[in-house]
Amino acid sequence: MTIYPHPAAETVTAGLSLRAALAGLPVIGRDEPIAREAVAADFAERYSGVPAVGLARPEPAVLYTGVLPDAAGPADATDPPAGPVPPVPSGRPVPPVLLGLYGDEDRVRGWLPGLPRHTTPRSAAALVAAGLPPVRTDTAPCQQVVAGEVDLRELPVLTATPRDAGPYLTAALVHAGDAATGGSALSAHRMLVIGRDRLTVWMVPGRRLGQLHQEAVARGERLPVTVNIGVPPAAMIASAINSRFLPTGSDKLTVAGGLAGAPVGLVPALTQPGATALAESEIVLEGFLDGTLADEALPGSPPDGSLPEFLGYDGRARSGLPVLTVTGVTTRRDPLYQAVIGPGREQSHILGAAGALSVALSLPSAPALHVHDLHFSPAGGGMLLLAVAVRKESAEGDRALAALAEEVVRRHPFVKTVLFTDDDVRIRSAEELLWALTTRANLGADCVELPGHPPVPMDPSQTAEWAGERGGPPEAPARTFVDATTPYRLRTRTERSFRSAQS
Known part of the structure; x- marks a missing residue:
């Protein structure tokens, strides 16, 4: 293992910033050129643990800095009906891809002083009671760079296996707030890139984001959202808590403040009035959900496989999913692109820590x-x-x-x-x-x-x-x-x- 150079962390705690969490970690740097279609398989073979592969081992943080630009990406309704999609025109460097950050339970606990040593009804209730509401700011690291145009192909969105429907965002948190109801949602979803500015979003039935989306559509409105990539560890863990078991007056971002011991920062979106982004994110996609639906497949292809699921088996694509239209992209300077491969220790620790808190609260x-x-x-x-x-x-x-x-x-x-x-x-x-x-x-x-x-x-x-x-x-x-x-x-x-x- 080598200590890999990474952008300097700001003066915030590890629970509130991915960069602060990386500071001092023995990060493995992979500098050799690699196609984005090969990154997930390389990580699974070399570093991943159960249930991705049959090895019980913690996963190291690995930074792939040699990911090659995507010469062709998914088409959409504005592309020509036939022929390849043109190469990405901007020439901007591809952000490094980070995998494995949450692959060690003790590592995660070290970032989150509020995470109980033993998860019990009493300790979970104490965490919620110690929650700190998020604070708003007018400027934030996640808006240091504003993209001139939206083109999701400029991000190294991974395709995990040849059977995947296409490139998926896998470690991104969708944040939504509904001004009409006062409700909010913070959750991770698998999101398939189906065009330069469009994503399908698979929402497990009963999730709060799905409820907010349905309510907005019923009113004939759009639901403004942000998609946050490279988020604070406290927000990542809190996002997987079942909000049904949080008491009235609390929400996931407030619990994240309790986990980190300090409040999470929010910043208003630039292109979506009413939406806010997690201020310490590496990359933010701003956009909206309306009544548009699409199959979980690239244009011209039928729904089939999706991507590897959390138990280690291939997933199945869905039909008629909500479409998220991206209207703006902001990033930090020299951003990192974070992903998970689906199954493995990383996903298990995120889901497991939050799941234990959910059970304890219930x-x-x-x-x-x-x-x-x-x-x-x-x-x-x-x-x-x-x-x-x-x-x-x-x-x-x-x-x-x-x-x-x-x-x-x-x-x-x-x-x-x-x-x-x-x-x-x-x-x-x-x-x-x-x-x-x-x-x-x-x-x-x-x-x-x-x-x-x-x-x-x-x-x-x-x-x-x-x-x-x-x-x-x-x-x-x-x-x-x-x-x-x-x-x-x-x-x-x-x-x-x-x-x-x-x-």
Whole structure:
């Protein structure tokens, strides 16, 4: 590993600036020329971890500085109907591509002093209570350079595999505020570049951005937005928290302020009145969502694959997605372009840290159980496998696990398996979880089905076809929880021979 030279960080904390987070990190610099279609595969082969590849390893921050300009890009309605798209005319240098920044959990925690050491209902509530609302400024680093024209082909938007629908933005946060309702949204979405100034946006049903978009369209209005690339780490983690579980008066950017220990900065957009951008972003796309829809495919191609999903399998394209029209582009001087490859430690840590906070905020009171920690394993992409360390206050705690598991999977539909352990188990260690599973559970009796929950289609084992091959009924598969805890009355029989302070 080498310390790679990077633009100097401003005097802001690491939680509030990607550049400050990079400062002092052992960043691997890849200077050799490389096509943007090859960057993701190179990172996956050399550096990525589970579930992208079958290696359990943290991911380093890698900066690709030799990404070649794109000689041809996606066509749109203004292009000629046939023939290649002309090469990018500006001649501006291609921004370096940053991958792997969030690929180490301890690294992320070091940037965010407000992120609880143990994620519990109490610590999550304390984080929200300590939240700091964002502050507005008239000038910001993200507007140091204003593009003279919009041409998304000038950005090194990656194509991860030959089966992808095309180039996708993967680590960009869409920020929207609705002046009519006072609502706001901050969330990451996969966005396919389908033209010089157009993107399709896949919004998981129920997301706040989708609600704001539908409300604006129903009023016959456009929803002004910014797309922020290279955002503060606190904003990235907060963006993945489920806003349904935030109390009235709080929002994701306020939680981001609590994570960083200082408020996030916002700056008004230059081409979209009412929209604001994250001031410390590397690159900002300003634009709007209206009633325009398009298939998740390049012009002239049918919807097919999308890009690698968070569990490590190819995704499937969608039809009739909202189109985001870009009206302006601003950047820092010498900007960095940040991306994720889809599956891998980086995506798992972002989703897992925010997911644990979401679960903690949603848990009901359970007097017989004390939740000691919550952790989403990277093996489930940071979403499907939830480990819960508990301390039982009485024998009633043995029977309280089922109700707690049912409440978790009901409120968090991506959770497939809940694994309960005692509070002497380090649930952030895969070996510790396997030890508890091996010595404190008999799966024939201690693995319990929770039926009646819809499948997660990105998980192949939850499909009707999979169930049919297993000889089972084709209805939606059940969720499960595993009791790898010691029965309350036998707890003295499983005390560990060697005891140490738990992390």
